[in-house]
Amino acid sequence: AQSVSQHNHHVILSEAASLELGCNYSYGGTVNLFWYVQYPGQHLQLLLKYFSGDPLVKGIKGFEAEFIKSKFSFNLRKPSVQWSDTAEYFCAVNRNNNDMRFGAGTRLTVKP
Amino acid sequence: DAMVIQNPRYQVTQFGKPVTLSCSQTLNHNVMYWYQQKSSQAPKLLFHYYDKDFNNEADTPDNFQSRRPNTSFCFLDIRSPGLGDAAMYLCATSSSGTMMYFGPGTRLTVT
Numbered sequence: 001a002q003s004v005s006q007h008n009h010h011v012i013l014s015e016a017a018s019l020e021l022g023c024n025y026s027y028g029g030t031v032n033l034f035w036y037v038q039y040p041g042q043h044l045q046l047l048l049k050y051f052s053g054d055p056l057v058k059g060i061k062g063f064e065a066e067f068i069k070s071k072f073s074f075n076l077r078k079p080s081v082q083w084s085d086t087a088e089y090f091c092a093v094n095r096n097n098n099d100m101r102f103g104a105g106t107r108l109t110v111k112p
Numbered sequence: 113d114a115m116v117i118q119n120p121r122y123q124v125t126q127f128g129k130p131v132t133l134s135c136s137q138t139l140n141h142n143v144m145y146w147y148q149q150k151s152s153q154a155p156k157l158l159f160h161y162y163d164k165d166f167n168n169e170a171d172t173p174d175n176f177q178s179r180r181p182n183t184s185f186c187f188l189d190i191r192s193p194g195l196g197d198a199a200m201y202l203c204a205t206s207s208s209g210t211m212m213y214f215g216p217g218t219r220l221t222v223t
Contacts, residue, residue, distance in 0.1 A: 102154040
């Protein structure tokens with residue numbers, strides 16, 4: 001079945017550690033890719049997006065993601081996490097047909 | 113400035129008592145979505161409107177209905193809420209399937 005997969009359910013890091021969260025999708029054709037963040041008790045916010053062009057995209061708060069078409073992946077990275085990055089992170093894929101699908105989410109806990 | 117507004121933010125209803133959640137937008141986007149998000153789970157798409165065209169997900173229960181009387185407003189009706197329908201309900205908008213803007217959500221409690 002077509003899906004969006006986030007392999008890590010819960011990631012625990014110390015401050016200043018590097019972060020990489022995996023996201024893979026199984027849809028063919030043209031896709032738009034997103035990472036959303038949901039801080040505790042808050043609504044979903046867009047971190048970054050990829051529509052076309054440079055496959056390395058930079059978002060807010062020092063996050064970046066790389067689209068690798070051959071691997072159907074869109075992994076999220078941050079070189080040095082902070083305690084305030086503790087949140088739930090969702091990868092999402094839009095297939096240009098108004099159909100946005102989310103991955104199951106990865107909970108990131110950053111220990112001070 | 114609020115762009116996607118959901119009312120109420122918190123809704124308590126009784127088992128089996130119909131409830132309506134409201135969403136409005138100031139973005140003039142043609143697509144509006146309703147998602148259900150349960151604790152520690154991904155948002156699950158219930159349905160979306162492309163202009164006036166209604167698109168229901170195959171696994172959305174018949175208990176859930178939606179209305180979009182105009183571009184700005186969209187409603188989620190739960191005809192007979194069960195305990196399993198307690199969740200956060202998210203409204204989102206987009207301009208023809210590009211970036212989505214989410215509202216703050218309505219947290220529904222069923223007693």
